[in-house]
Amino acid sequence: MPTFKVAIVGAGPAGYFTAQALQNSQSDELTFQIDMIERLPTPWGLVRSGVAPDHPKIKTVAKVFEKIAKEPNFRLFANVEVGKDVSIKELREKYDAVVLSTGSTIGKKLGIKGEELTNSLSAAQFVPWYNAHPDYTGVEVDLSSDTAVVIGAGNVAMDVARMLALDPAELDPTDTATHALAELHKSKIRNVIICGRRGPEHASFTSPELRDLPKLEHTDVYIDLNEIEKAQVRVEATGEVEKELRNNLEAMRLIAENEKKGVARRLEIKFLTTPLEIKGSGKVEEIVFGINQVEADDKITSTGKTFSIKCGLVITAIGYEVGEFSGVPVENGRITNIGGKVEHNLYVVGWAKRGPNGVIGTNKSDASDVVDLLISELKEPKESNGISDLLKSGHEVIDQVGWEKINASEILSGEPHGKPRIKEVDWKLLISLGRA
Numbered sequence: 001m002p003t004f005k006v007a008i009v010g011a012g013p014a015g016y017f018t019a020q021a022l023q024n025s026q027s028d029e030l031t032f033q034i035d036m037i038e039r040l041p042t043p044w045g046l047v048r049s050g051v052a053p054d055h056p057k058i059k060t061v062a063k064v065f066e067k068i069a070k071e072p073n074f075r076l077f078a079n080v081e082v083g084k085d086v087s088i089k090e091l092r093e094k095y096d097a098v099v100l101s102t103g104s105t106i107g108k109k110l111g112i113k114g115e116e117l118t119n120s121l122s123a124a125q126f127v128p129w130y131n132a133h134p135d136y137t138g139v140e141v142d143l144s145s146d147t148a149v150v151i152g153a154g155n156v157a158m159d160v161a162r163m164l165a166l167d168p169a170e171l172d173p174t175d176t177a178t179h180a181l182a183e184l185h186k187s188k189i190r191n192v193i194i195c196g197r198r199g200p201e202h203a204s205f206t207s208p209e210l211r212d213l214p215k216l217e218h219t220d221v222y223i224d225l226n227e228i229e230k231a232q233v234r235v236e237a238t239g240e241v242e243k244e245l246r247n248n249l250e251a252m253r254l255i256a257e258n259e260k261k262g263v264a265r266r267l268e269i270k271f272l273t274t275p276l277e278i279k280g281s282g283k284v285e286e287i288v289f290g291i292n293q294v295e296a297d298d299k300i301t302s303t304g305k306t307f308s309i310k311c312g313l314v315i316t317a318i319g320y321e322v323g324e325f326s327g328v329p330v331e332n333g334r335i336t337n338i339g340g341k342v343e344h345n346l347y348v349v350g351w352a353k354r355g356p357n358g359v360i361g362t363n364k365s366d367a368s369d370v371v372d373l374l375i376s377e378l379k380e381p382k383e384s385n386g387i388s389d390l391l392k393s394g395h396e397v398i399d400q401v402g403w404e405k406i407n408a409s410e411i412l413s414g415e416p417h418g419k420p421r422i423k424e425v426d427w428k429l430l431i432s433l434g435r436a
């Protein structure tokens with residue numbers, strides 16, 4: 001019975017769903033040895049460092065990941081960075097197939113004047129800062145002004161805005177990074193404005209997230225009802241309206257019509273606004289927008305009018321792209337691929353393949369399709385010890401047992417504080433917890 005060796009690079013949802021699809025494809029004629037390689041000392045990708053701390057239910061998918069990791073044909077090699085500790089070329093020589101599931105972590109830029117000012121940040125910095133990613137503890141976030149502007153009209157923009165607009169006491173029972181929670185408690189921000197370039201009908205917020213907004217206890221949420229009604233007229237005029245879009249517009253209407261509590265914290269969603277320039281002497285003080293309109297053919301054009309918002313913080317959440325990966329072709333922010341195939345015995349799944357779209361579950365069907373292709377292209381299994389032959393002697397790997405020690409330690413630290421866990425942020429301490 002042939003056993004094929006597969007290396008999965010990146011321990012996020014796409015990586016785990018790839019392992020699961022391989023496990024589910026095993027038969028009397030075909031088995032797999034799966035080695036998952038992760039640069040951080042901790043797995044779970046954006047489930048740990050992206051998903052908002054006030055949405056703990058979403059993170060329960062990690063139980064599925066841990067079940068996959070318990071299978072006897074699965075090994076975790078965390079604290080191993082592909083491109084630094086081992087190369088893709090070396091992995092391709094040792095494994096029958098290599099699957100890249102490295103996500104996309106570089107925040108897209110606006111490309112406008114003033115973007116480099118202090119306190120003009122990307123969600124790609126701000127999110128891992130509040131989620132205790134060990135590379136982002138040093139991000140300087142100044143929350144001393146009363147107004148923050150978030151650019152973008154997707155769920156990441158909404159997460160960022162909610163984190164800024166919530167009463168921080170609501171975050172006390174969550175796994176928000178300790179350093180971020182301390183700053184959020186001191187925050188003077190009371191007014192958070194999300195600005196999207198296109199109309200309400202084009203926004204990529206999803207309706208469950210929109211429907212959660214009026215439930216915020218200490219924050220009033222505003223959307224201009226007039227804008228939603230105009231969008232509803234526009235979409236009805238096009239004929240059949242998709243259920244998802246109808247639900248989204250309905251959720252926005254509910255927000256617009258919802259009775260306000262009269263509290264000090266405000267979150268507002270504005271549409272049809274293009275950021276033109278961020279102003280300030282050294283630090284963000286104001287952002288200038290152009291006002292857009294939706295033409296009959298659904299095109300967005302400028303009205304030529306502008307307005308500006310005085311603010312001390314701008315966070316851009318307009319998407320992510322993959323970084324440079326030596327030897328791997330990258331195009332339009334994704335690893336170049338056809339149906340997940342990059343080159344001979346090299347595949348890609350998840351955000352690195354598709355770009356930053358879809359929910360966690362989207363990565364499951366995507367990984368399953370790529371695994372079908374991978375299996376169809378397998379020939380003779382290679383004889384090798386896999387990654388063990390490649391790492392320098394003394395390289396400290398965090399394996400599944402080591403990760404379980406880190407996990408248990410974090411959960412234990414959270415218990416007396418009523419938190420699901422307190423995440424360790426120091427890279428060296430994480431490694432020593434895994435060693436203990």
Ligand SMILES: Cc1cc2nc3c(=O)[nH]c(=O)nc-3n(C[C@H](O)[C@H](O)[C@H](O)COP(=O)(O)OP(=O)(O)OC[C@H]3O[C@@H](n4cnc5c(N)ncnc54)[C@H](O)[C@@H]3O)c2cc1C
Pocket residue numbers: 009010011012013014015037038039040043044045046047050051052055058080081082083101102103104127155156159349350351352357358359360361363
């Ligand atoms: C802020 C934010 C909030 C989100 N919230 C939700 C939500 O509430 N619900 C939902 O369904 N979806 C949410 N998503 C989307 C979801 O997180 C993604 O669909 C999913 O994480 C993509 O999985 P992935 O495995 O492709 O990438 P990732 O989750 O990014 O995993 C990639 C992994 O690869 C590792 N890696 C990178 N480079 C290397 C290397 N060179 N060597 C080894 N390892 C490497 C990374 O450290 C990481 O662990 C959110 C996304 C973001 C950004």
